[in-house]
Amino acid sequence: MAPSQDNPAAARNLGKGKIATAVAILGERIVAGDFAPGRPLPVEADLAQTLDVGRSVLREAIKVLASKGMVSARPRLGTMILPRSQWNLFDHDVLHWMLRPGLVEPGLLRDILVARAIIEPQAARLAAINATMSDKANIRAAFRAMAESVGDPDASVRADIQFHTSILEASHNAILHAFSPALTAILSAFFQISIQNPEIFPGNLPAHERVAREIDAEDPEAAHAAMLDVLGYTEADLTERLKL
Amino acid sequence: MAPSQDNPAAARNLGKGKIATAVAILGERIVAGDFAPGRPLPVEADLAQTLDVGRSVLREAIKVLASKGMVSARPRLGTMILPRSQWNLFDHDVLHWMLRPGLVEPGLLRDILVARAIIEPQAARLAAINATMSDKANIRAAFRAMAESVGDPDASVRADIQFHTSILEASHNAILHAFSPALTAILSAFFQISIQNPEIFPGNLPAHERVAREIDAEDPEAAHAAMLDVLGYTEADLTERLKL
């Protein structure tokens, strides 16, 4: 029978359960526009057969998509695709799907940069006020990992993510800390866009170092300014690369 | 057999499906601490019986809670409660459960006020730059509804929510607009805490009016400052009320 062997979309089923796989396939297809907003998904029975899963798995997957604000299921009406404005842009998966290389909307990228410029410098400022010894050590360690990972794209992404999320955590503000999953998805996507030019990453190291140092020195205004510089560098890079 | 008739927790099953009901019951109990973080939930079969639903319903409900970052299910290990730091604080339901009157953590309230003071004034600033005629009309209409709803707590909450979400929408930034569901939950909860004193709401009207006027006048800095005043009023009220 060889289930789901000739289904190309299911090829990335690597240990992740079938529900997670179904969520990923449906999420990617919805974001790609295979199903237009305002229109219904195929009926459960058909869709389950298409995805080569049982209806239970499909239903649990749809529940996940519904909780991400992407679909809404009602009897007789079917499962409708909700408008993009209702999608939860703080969800790691939704961001990951929307920022896939090749179909990134420049407008969304610009909005993300603006939002980061609002939030992250203020997080750095709070970190300079509230960071504990342990928080500061985490930030320093993340920066060292960034500096030592030049040339290794994979390690660079992980270190950069660690750097920025450490600062969110060091702000000791639960709401700002809750940005971590979204920021992780954003940074992964940004790197996939700009990693082609291996020169960019080292160029932004000095600004990162200044952020770490000013938080260490407990200087809120300087930490705020340094983080603004970090984001300015990223923005300049992406702006040029995508001709926003 | 009169299903779920003597279960007091299921009494709020008003038209909402059984899954939504199960999610609400479990979410509230987890937030209330009935199940401690790091410990497993009862096994599926027992829990389904306790909630008086089938295992399918329970499983779909748990999938929703998992996508909110509250639990994590793995074979043999059971369904574990995740630490609060992993909960999705941008989720309407999670916020609603955590901000229930009586068991609000003062720390979370303070974090929310700080985060709002970072985000909303900047949203007002962007709105002053990007708002369309239609956006401005929405904001003005929401303010009028606030002014006319004095004395009617329910209408006041709706109008205030409308006011603040209209501004997020008028910022024309998808990320900021994505705060709307979270802000809706936050404002509902704040009103439940402070509505007891009917004097507070009218007192904050002038600052709201200034926000609307400055956005109308397309003055970004003035709109930013006015929104800071709105939040300052809210903070002063809650600070006194909860002795933060």
Add this chain to the structure above:
DNA sequence: GACAAGGATTCATCTGATGAATCATTTTTG
């Protein structure tokens, strides 16, 4: 032409069974 009744479609829910992954225990082996 308006309205009511019925049928058809679709998701919602329940039930029972089997598979897969993990932990704890026991057994084997050096």
Add this chain to the structure above:
DNA sequence: CAAAAATGATTCATCAGATGAATCCTTGTC
């Protein structure tokens, strides 16, 4: 006796089929 391997038990993961409930749409009547 100690360490490693085999075994068994527990729990979630997945599947399949059946019935219920809600809604839309067609049809028939006045």
